[in-house]
Amino acid sequence: MALLGNTAFGEIGHPESMEVWRQMVAVDGGVVMRDGDADDVVGQSIFLDLQLTVPGGAVLPTAGLSYVAVAPTHRRRGILRSMYTELHQRIADAKYPIAALTASEGGIYGRFGYGPATTVQEMSIDRRFAEFRAGVPDPGGVRLVKPAEHRDAFAEIYDRWRRQTPGGLVCPTPLWDDVLADRENTREGGSELFAFLHPDGYVLYRVHGEESRSLRVREVTAVTTDAYIALWRALLGMDLMEKVITWTHPDDVLPYLLTNPRLVRVTSSSDDLWVRIMDIPAALEARRYQADLDTVLDVADGFRGDGGRFALRIQGGRAQCTRTDAPADVELDLDVLGSLYLGSHRPEAFVAANRLRSKDPELVRRLGTAFASDVPAELGYGF
């Protein structure tokens, strides 16, 4: 498998990292295809056993599809489709309510019932001119620390963060050790890892470049607004850096904190986590909602036929969802429901594309209000 994986992704994973990820593979979570006299592996796919936070803080067992590759000599003859058919049967048999993945290309996974459910943005800040507005607090409490000496503190803060953030994932300790091993092949030309630590947040970053130096944040994780502001004050206080570059979600508040919000530029925006709902009643009943609603959804799943018509009754933030024969108020494909699930996309956008159909615009508006999340969704880590 390693040879095909290395070829498809154009990089060779470190054996110790590969072992960490191997331990996260679910039981019976691998399917390979072989061909030829030498029985070469020409297709491979796995799913990891993950735990995903959904709006309101419930944590759902999630099958995380990963390491999917088909040999360039065997493309476009249905190998991915047949591996996915088998994998999703195993995922359904193991009763995972959710399957999820991050996609190398945007055009492949909608047909399998996956919709983009979180958005990741790259944000670049011209640090030299950045100043905090007069009223923004200066909470302090940030220490400069050696990353490898503070694994447990990072892990404890991350764990608090992922419990309150839709898209957050449980991070096993070996994965922390793998990050903090700080191997040369993970540095992408940058320095070794540096860290800031606050009681409720931390930053891991590298420095890139020689003449014009920039600071690339690997991770800024804050559980409170004070921690967030304190860490950004430390980052923007790095006098010798021209730019600070980080990954974030579309509702990041940093521009609001600065006297000149234009110094914060969004330099890229892309889908991050893709969600396929495997068990519609279980998934819809697990999350919390922002408004009452009483409606019938007709969900189409062209891949596995896991859709159908569902009565969705939301009261006081909690939902009851059952199969019904009543006429539908809203029709949509399963990938669209996946996109709405973590609250990052509005139903109105899918109406415009005729991917969510309803005769009642007021109902569509209420659906959007109900499914919104008060905490912006963000993927815990790539897998």
Ligand SMILES: CC(C)(COP(=O)(O)OP(=O)(O)OC[C@H]1O[C@@H](n2cnc3c(N)ncnc32)[C@H](O)[C@@H]1OP(=O)(O)O)[C@@H](O)C(=O)NCCC(=O)NCCS
């Ligand atoms: C992406 C990849 C796995 C596809 O494998 P494959 O065996 O050629 O795919 P299949 O022949 O089974 O195609 C399945 C369906 O996806 C479609 N499809 C495949 N690759 C596609 C692409 N790059 N863009 C859009 N559609 C694509 C096919 O048209 C087919 O559609 P249909 O079944 O609805 O008619 C393979 O090209 C690959 O290994 N790429 C490099 C590694 C990679 O990107 N892995 C994915 C990581 S998320």
